[in-house]
Amino acid sequence: MIELDNVSIRYGRHEVIRPMSLRIESGEFFTLLGPSGCGKTTILRAIAGFVPVASGRITVDGTDVTDIPAEKRSVGMVFQNYALFPHMTVTENVAFGLKVARKSGREISRAVGAVLEATGIEQHAGKKPAELSGGQQQRVAVARSLVMGTQVLLFDEPLSNLDAKVREDMRHEIKRLQRDMGFTAVFVTHDQEEALSMSSRLMVINAGHAEQVGTARELYDSPATPFVCQFVGAANEIGRNVARDLGLGAGKRHFIRPEHVTLAEAGDADSMHATVTDVDYLGSMTRLFLEVFGEPLQCLVLSGAAGRNLNIGKDVNLNLARERILSFDDPS
Amino acid sequence: MTLSGIGRVPLVRSILLTVVIWCAVSFIYAPIFSVLRFAFAPEGDISLGAVGELAGSRRVRTAIVNTLIVTGLSIITVNVVGIFQVAVLEYLKIGGRGFLRFAYSTPLIFVSVAAATGYGFVYGQTGALTRLLQSAWPALPNDWFAGIQAVVFAHTFLLTSFHFLFLRAAIRRVDYSTVEAARGLGATNLEAFVRVVLPVLLPTVFATTLLVTYKSLGSFAIPAVLGGRRFDMVTELILTLNALRRPDMAAMLSIGLGIAVILCIAAMQYVERRGSYIGGSKTPVPIERIRIANPVVNVAVHAAAYAIAVIQLVPIALVILFSLAPARSIGTEVLPSSLTLKNYVTVFSQNTAFVPLKNSLLMGASATVAGILISLFVVNLAHRYTNIGTTSLDLSFMVPWILPAPFIAVGLILTYDEPNLLVANRVLLGGFWILPIGYAIVSIPIMMRFLRAAFFSLDPALNEAAQSLGAPAHYRFLRVTMPLVLPVVILIGAMTLNGILSEYSMSAFLFNVNNKPLSIALFEGARSSNPEQAAINLVYITLIMAFSLVIITLADKYGLGGGK
Numbered sequence: 001m002i003e004l005d006n007v008s009i010r011y012g013r014h015e016v017i018r019p020m021s022l023r024i025e026s027g028e029f030f031t032l033l034g035p036s037g038c039g040k041t042t043i044l045r046a047i048a049g050f051v052p053v054a055s056g057r058i059t060v061d062g063t064d065v066t067d068i069p070a071e072k073r074s075v076g077m078v079f080q081n082y083a084l085f086p087h088m089t090v091t092e093n094v095a096f097g098l099k100v101a102r103k104s105g106r107e108i109s110r111a112v113g114a115v116l117e118a119t120g121i122e123q124h125a126g127k128k129p130a131e132l133s134g135g136q137q138q139r140v141a142v143a144r145s146l147v148m149g150t151q152v153l154l155f156d157e158p159l160s161n162l163d164a165k166v167r168e169d170m171r172h173e174i175k176r177l178q179r180d181m182g183f184t185a186v187f188v189t190h191d192q193e194e195a196l197s198m199s200s201r202l203m204v205i206n207a208g209h210a211e212q213v214g215t216a217r218e219l220y221d222s223p224a225t226p227f228v229c230q231f232v233g234a235a236n237e238i239g240r241n242v243a244r245d246l247g248l249g250a251g252k253r254h255f256i257r258p259e260h261v262t263l264a265e266a267g268d269a270d271s272m273h274a275t276v277t278d279v280d281y282l283g284s285m286t287r288l289f290l291e292v293f294g295e296p297l298q299c300l301v302l303s304g305a306a307g308r309n310l311n312i313g314k315d316v317n318l319n320l321a322r323e324r325i326l327s328f329d330d331p332s
Numbered sequence: 333m334t335l336s337g338i339g340r341v342p343l344v345r346s347i348l349l350t351v352v353i354w355c356a357v358s359f360i361y362a363p364i365f366s367v368l369r370f371a372f373a374p375e376g377d378i379s380l381g382a383v384g385e386l387a388g389s390r391r392v393r394t395a396i397v398n399t400l401i402v403t404g405l406s407i408i409t410v411n412v413v414g415i416f417q418v419a420v421l422e423y424l425k426i427g428g429r430g431f432l433r434f435a436y437s438t439p440l441i442f443v444s445v446a447a448a449t450g451y452g453f454v455y456g457q458t459g460a461l462t463r464l465l466q467s468a469w470p471a472l473p474n475d476w477f478a479g480i481q482a483v484v485f486a487h488t489f490l491l492t493s494f495h496f497l498f499l500r501a502a503i504r505r506v507d508y509s510t511v512e513a514a515r516g517l518g519a520t521n522l523e524a525f526v527r528v529v530l531p532v533l534l535p536t537v538f539a540t541t542l543l544v545t546y547k548s549l550g551s552f553a554i555p556a557v558l559g560g561r562r563f564d565m566v567t568e569l570i571l572t573l574n575a576l577r578r579p580d581m582a583a584m585l586s587i588g589l590g591i592a593v594i595l596c597i598a599a600m601q602y603v604e605r606r607g608s609y610i611g612g613s614k615t616p617v618p619i620e621r622i623r624i625a626n627p628v629v630n631v632a633v634h635a636a637a638y639a640i641a642v643i644q645l646v647p648i649a650l651v652i653l654f655s656l657a658p659a660r661s662i663g664t665e666v667l668p669s670s671l672t673l674k675n676y677v678t679v680f681s682q683n684t685a686f687v688p689l690k691n692s693l694l695m696g697a698s699a700t701v702a703g704i705l706i707s708l709f710v711v712n713l714a715h716r717y718t719n720i721g722t723t724s725l726d727l728s729f730m731v732p733w734i735l736p737a738p739f740i741a742v743g744l745i746l747t748y749d750e751p752n753l754l755v756a757n758r759v760l761l762g763g764f765w766i767l768p769i770g771y772a773i774v775s776i777p778i779m780m781r782f783l784r785a786a787f788f789s790l791d792p793a794l795n796e797a798a799q800s801l802g803a804p805a806h807y808r809f810l811r812v813t814m815p816l817v818l819p820v821v822i823l824i825g826a827m828t829l830n831g832i833l834s835e836y837s838m839s840a841f842l843f844n845v846n847n848k849p850l851s852i853a854l855f856e857g858a859r860s861s862n863p864e865q866a867a868i869n870l871v872y873i874t875l876i877m878a879f880s881l882v883i884i885t886l887a888d889k890y891g892l893g894g895g896k
Contacts (some may be wrong), residue, residue, distance in 0.1 A: 050796055070799045077800040083793035087815045096811075097801030141797075148801060 007056035017208045031187045033195040034205035076145025076153045082137045084129035091125045097148045115147040135166045155187040239295030253330045260324040261299035264317040271317035356728040358754040363743025371583035382584035395564040403548035409488040414495025420637045422503045425623040435641035439493040441880035445836040445851045446873045448557035449858040454647040458663035478560035494540040502536035508619045546596045550736045553836035570738045586739040655870035659863040675867040688853035696832035699771035707779040715787045733777030741841035764847045770838040786820040830883045
């Protein structure tokens with residue numbers, strides 16, 4: 001279990017992480033999600049021990065590690081570029097930590113063999129990192145930390161250097177490893193799809209501040225703030241004219257997901273008129289850009305027969321699922 | 333965090349830190365203080381008497397004028413030849429480019445006192461070319477190749493290495509699509525060169541000009557060997573003043589030279605910061621060489637290109653050839669009539685001939701090892717901890733970079749010509765180690781520049797990855813950092829050793845009977861009329877060139893500063 005208690009981080013006079021508390025349970029796959037520069041990697045590096053905290057405490061499995069140097073925390077880390085030692089083979093990379101810990105040759109050989117097999121890279125044991133593909137390097141980086149028997153593994157955007165196909169494979173691979181080996185994973189990403197598909201729970205961070213912690217479904221269906229609503233999944237902010245037509249309360253910001261905006265039959269009394277301003281063909285789905293009462297709105301429709309006739313300039317009727325409208329107080 | 337607060341500093345690191353700080357104080361700050369003290373307060377009270385005496389000395393004035401004339405002329409001639417060479421190699425379609433590139437690269441291996449001795453051997457009183465010219469013009473005096481013209485001639489063909497290295501690299505970075513764009517807008521090839529290529533190259537031309545200025549101002553071996561007995565430049569005069577027991581005047585003159593050099597370096601830094609044009613293109617097109625359309629101009633350019641190549645190659649070819657010839661051939665034949673390995677056998681078998689080579693290798697190796705250890709320690713410390721303490725230490729060892737070698741040498745002489753507490757009340761002057769200390773001090777800044785580049789090119793995540801796997805600092809340094817920077821360390825070491833083998837400026841001030849180095853043996857041999865001594869000199873020069881060639885080839889192949 002990892003616990004952050006009122007942790008804040010400063011770079012000089014600038015507070016990059018405002019005081020935040022967080023509890024990550026053992027065996028959880030927890031993701032820190034946020035836009036570039038929001039501070040998610042800084043939090044990860046603070047857990048690893050590479051960044052000192054300005055205030056608060058960090059505990060790992062009940063041990064206060066706040067003042068313990070990185071090399072003594074028993075927290076593994078998989079770096080964005082994997083940080084494999086280029087002058088060492090796969091075996092030497094994986095054995096590095098065990099050698100530091102002065103394990104016996106037999107013990108090292110057995111542990112390295114087992115972890116290489118578990119991560120599916122035993123056939124590359126004698127190769128140098130430069131001879132491996134991105135996905136294979138990723139596996140070595142994971143194996144290098146797992147071989148230490150660490151129960152906490154931190155991932156700093158490890159999929160960002162991979163192409164789309166390998167990336168998807170590796171998502172499943174990491175989830176499988178985490179599930180099979182039972183370690184606690186803390187994963188950093190700015191990719192919401194990646195975060196939603198992999199995590200048991202997530203924390204959305206914005207400008208050094210925790211916006212919301214919850215499961216993927218909670219964040220998507222019940223966002224706590226307009227930022228979470230717009231950052232996790234797509235969301236239409238409903239304009240004043242549409243809001244007035246729907247009878248929504250003033251002094252609030254209202255959002256609706258594109259999939260909750262549907263095309264209606266002509267003559268539907270509850271529907272509103274809209275004009276198609278642009279069309280994005282996305283394969284199975286088509287995204288429509290619409291103008292309603294002079295205000296923009298997006299909706300997603302199946303790219304079937306209905307989607308085929310939707311061209312720029314076409315007039316359509318819309319229904320907005322009122323029960324799915326998300327409303328937030330507008331302090332401004 | 334301050335240097336003293338590095339925290340949990342192990343005992344070994346504390347001891348090393350103490351040793352390194354002692355080195356900086358003893359061999360950088362104390363000598364600088366001595367120079368300033370002797371220049372401005374030789375008797376204890378502040379005095380500018382040395383300035384007055386220097387200004388009143390006709391010989392000093394002449395040396396300064398000579399230095400300025402040589403520098404001014406060298407700037408012009410080196411730039412003309414250097415830019416022409418770069419145009420021939422990279423911008424114009426000239427036949428035999430491989431041969432020309434080889435010829436134009438020779439100033440990289442034919443340097444300092446070895447090159448001066450080689451030029452003296454070819455153009456000097458008994459030189460092969462002098463004999464050849466005299467056979468055509470018997471009235472030509474033996475000492476026709478001396479004075480300002482000889483020094484400027486040697487500078488012209490020996491200082492083009494900066495153009496070969498830096499200007500060629502700059503012209504290769506020019507995006508040829510910008511030339512094509514200019515031509516598409518109606519510019520001729522020449523107009524495109526003047527309006528598009530040249531503005532991009534000008535900062536580099538200016539930077540190389542400053543390097544030529546820097547080298548010419550402190551030129552020592554070339555005027556000493558080729559200038560003739562009545563020709564002085566500033567550096568040689570500092571040595572003379574020191575020998576005449578006028579340390580105050582030597583110190584003051586070295587300060588003047590130091591100021592000139594510092595101004596040059598400051599200007600270079602300014603140009604380096606302001607003068608780089610970053611191309612906006614993500615896919616730059618390499619420069620294409622153009623064919624000279626006018627046949628007369630084409631022939632003239634070819635002739636000039638090959639003439640320069642011949643001028644640069646002839647001294648080297650004759651040095652190598654005569655190093656394989658019987659000593660009696662030297663000074664009597666234009667080309668040797670027979671070849672032998674006897675001179676090489678003499679150098680390696682006779683103690684008197686081998687001692688300078690042995691001394692230089694021993695002193696060079698000691699200075700190189702000490703310099704690398706200090707540089708590694710300081711750079712690693714400054715890389716890991718950025719604070720006022722580490723920055724001060726880092727900058728301390730960079731100070732010799734902005735001071736001419738004679739300044740440091742005079743400082744070491746003035747500091748250690750009597751018992752000094754800093755070295756346990758011993759007198760270093762006259763001993764073996766004073767010269768390796770000098771070599772190390774002037775070599776450290778360049779070592780640190782390359783090492784710093786290597787350290788900063790390392791991915792910091794590697795160190796953090798090792799740390800997260802439990803490796804303590806010393807283990808990370810030995811197992812992760814060192815293997816990655818080792819190729820750079822080895823190359824820097826080899827290049828330093830190579831430079832020391834023909835180093836003349838520091839050697840001329842600090843050598844003595846106990847440590848006579850190769851460069852001084854070369855200089856003495858160049859002034860000797862003994863053909864046996866001349867033959868040994870030629871072997872020395874050939875060996876230095878061969879060593880340089882190996883080092884430069886390796887440096888070119890593996891690159892420096894990349895941390896590969």
